[in-house]
Amino acid sequence: MTADKACPVVLRNRETLEILAFEHPLAGLQLVKGSVELGESSDEAAVRELMEEAGIRSSAKQALGAWYSTSTGHVWAFHECHVAHELPDTWVHFAQDDGGHEFRFFWHPLMSEPSESWHQVFNGALSFLQRVYNQRSTGG
Numbered sequence: 001m002t003a004d005k006a007c008p009v010v011l012r013n014r015e016t017l018e019i020l021a022f023e024h025p026l027a028g029l030q031l032v033k034g035s036v037e038l039g040e041s042s043d044e045a046a047v048r049e050l051m052e053e054a055g056i057r058s059s060a061k062q063a064l065g066a067w068y069s070t071s072t073g074h075v076w077a078f079h080e081c082h083v084a085h086e087l088p089d090t091w092v093h094f095a096q097d098d099g100g101h102e103f104r105f106f107w108h109p110l111m112s113e114p115s116e117s118w119h120q121v122f123n124g125a126l127s128f129l130q131r132v133y134n135q136r137s138t139g140g
Helices: 042-054 122-136
Strands: 005-009 011-013 017-024 028-030 059-068 075-082 089-095 101-109
Touching: 005 042, 005 089, 017 042, 017 122, 042 075, 042 089, 042 101, 059 089, 059 122
Parallel strands: 005 075
Antiparallel strands: 011 017, 017 028, 017 101, 059 075, 089 101
8 A cells, every 4th residue: 555645743742642733724624744746755755745834844753654545545654753843832834735825733632533623534534643642552
């Protein structure tokens, strides 16, 4: 199963484990995700997408597995990424995607259910990541 989408996962541990997410002005709440380009590995794509969509320099820390989105037909590769500096609670980044958009970034408690504001396809992605981190915390 070759991934055609890459999703960088940036986490922080406050009262609970939180994942970096953003509000797209036209498409609801989302995780950073983008296409794996020809000749690029999925971890390279994850690092590039995080820079393009969030303005964050990072390095790929570990692969978290792949997930098949039945709604889009894409295979997503998830990579936990390391960011050398602490990120703020919220910020806005202007991304060049689709003619340019302001993305409003925030931290979402990873184990909480997504609200109706989340774009549908990301509900499955969050469920996948919840299973991955539940297995790690229980040693499974």
